[in-house]
Amino acid sequence: MTVSRLRNIPGIGVDRMGDAADAPKNRNILRLENLDTDLRPPAEAIRRTHEAVDDDDANSYLPFTGQTALRQAVVARMKQSTGIDYDAGSECIISAGGLAGILNVLLSILEPGDEVVLTDPTYAGLINRVLLAGGVPKFARLLPSTDASADGWRLDLESLASAVGPRTRAFLIMSPSMPSGFVANETEWHAIAEHCRRTDAWLVYDAAMERILFDGHNVIHPASLPEMRERTFTVGSVSKEYRMIGWRVGWIVGPERVMNDVRLTSLSNVVCQVGIGMPGATAALTCADDGVAQAVAVWQARRDFLLNALRDLPVVRPDGGWSLLIDTTQFGIAPPDASRLLLEKGEVAATPMNGWGPQAQRYLRFVFANESVERLTDIRERVRAAWSI
Structure with missing residues (x-):
């Protein structure tokens, strides 16, 4: 019997798709279903993590809000992004990954029934965390363009206004966004x-993918906008930009007046972070060459290859992030069926976007973070074999 808080949470689909892709043996499956990457973390982060395994100070619960050096590194990065000073002691908490940080923030600011505005499509895990925290998701539509020379996605400002009501308590916005690669511009x-x-x-x-931007897009941090410092929580992690998925280290930066509540929620939830992961995360944020620019260049090359290879199909160009969407309903195949056929006949693992927003159910996601251009060379032939188009 399912408890009420889980009744409307379908999961994220990626887990089931990953299990299906793992099951076949001796098959050359392209893994486009999950947000892993084959690009290495910063060398200094790996070295420092090895040292931390033998460091007794890293084998500790303390400090509960995260190691001081890491919190200082986080607020220094925030200064670079926003031009704003934050206090490492009172306005920064380290979390066990970015999504744990988001859940802790939502649990700290929402009353049951409060509404949270998200974009559509958006990551199912964000929607699910709103529901777990007792919130009600409301959606602002992203408008797609399949013209390769135009913006890939734009926020429908009328839809945004319609999503806002008397019970609106928060906006939960990711930019670049999963799964679309939408990057909010200054007007938005x-x-x-x-x-x-x-x-x-x-x-x-x-802000998990804040710097994974293509085609010369620049970071616009919302806390830097007028009167937004005191109402913005920034939740980041080392998972995506720094290619450190397994470290499970993230951070929450927000105004002092509410961070004590977030601290209490954090202590009551995961308690503390991965002790041996934090020194490596600190090294990633402070090393001379974090490899982000080089990684973004590789991911953009993979994106560009896919856009060209699939140019005759309804693919929407991402302006950042690790994935792109294809509207399979435009050629008469529902995304779950498209996903099944791709795996069975094309040996491609890709996740349908059911549960990722009301309009997301039209789309299948291709993740380009974990497969090289060389491995993607025959992607169009694989798609043709699966869908006969």
Whole structure:
């Protein structure tokens, strides 16, 4: 019997797709279903993590809010992104990965029935965490373009306004966004900020992919906008930009007036972070060459290859992130069926976007973070074999 808080949570689908891709033996399956990457973390982060295994100070619960050096490194990075000073002691908490940080923030700011505005499509895990925290998701539509020379996705500002109501308590926005690769521009961030100010709502900014930007896009951090420092939580991690998925280290930066509540939630939930992971995370944030620019260049090359190889199909160009979406309903195949056929006939693992927002169910996601261009060379032939198009 399912408890009520789980009744409307379908999962994320990626886990089931990953299990299906792992099952066949002796098959050359392209792994486009999950947000892993084959690119290595910063060398200094790996070296420092090895040292931490033998460091008794890293085998500790303390400090509960995260190691001091890491919190200082996080607020230094925030200064670079926002131009704003944050206090490492009172305005930064280290979390056990970025999504644990988001859940802790939502649990700290939502009353049951409060509404949270998200983009559509968006990561199912964000929607699920709103539901777990007792919130009600409301969706602002992203508008796709399949013209390779145009913006891939734009936020429908009328849909954004329609999603805001008397019970709006927070906006949960990721940019670049999973799974679409939507990157909010200045006009869109200002519109979101204006709704936050007008409704006295929080902005929870998922910055996990903040610097994974293509085609010369620049970081726009919403906390730097007028009157937004005091109502913005920035939640980041080393998982994506620094290619450190297994470390499970993230952070929450927000205004002092509410961070004590977030601290209490964090202590009551995961308690503390991965002790041996934090020194490596600190090294990643402070080393001379974090490899982010080089990694972004590789991911953009993979994106560009896929866009060209699939140019005759309804693929929407991502402006950042690790994945792109294809609208399989436009050629008459529901995404779950498209996914099944791809795996069975094309040896490609890709996840349908059911549960990733109301309009997301039209799409199948291709992740390009974990397969090289050389491995992707025959992707169009594999798709043709699976879908006969």
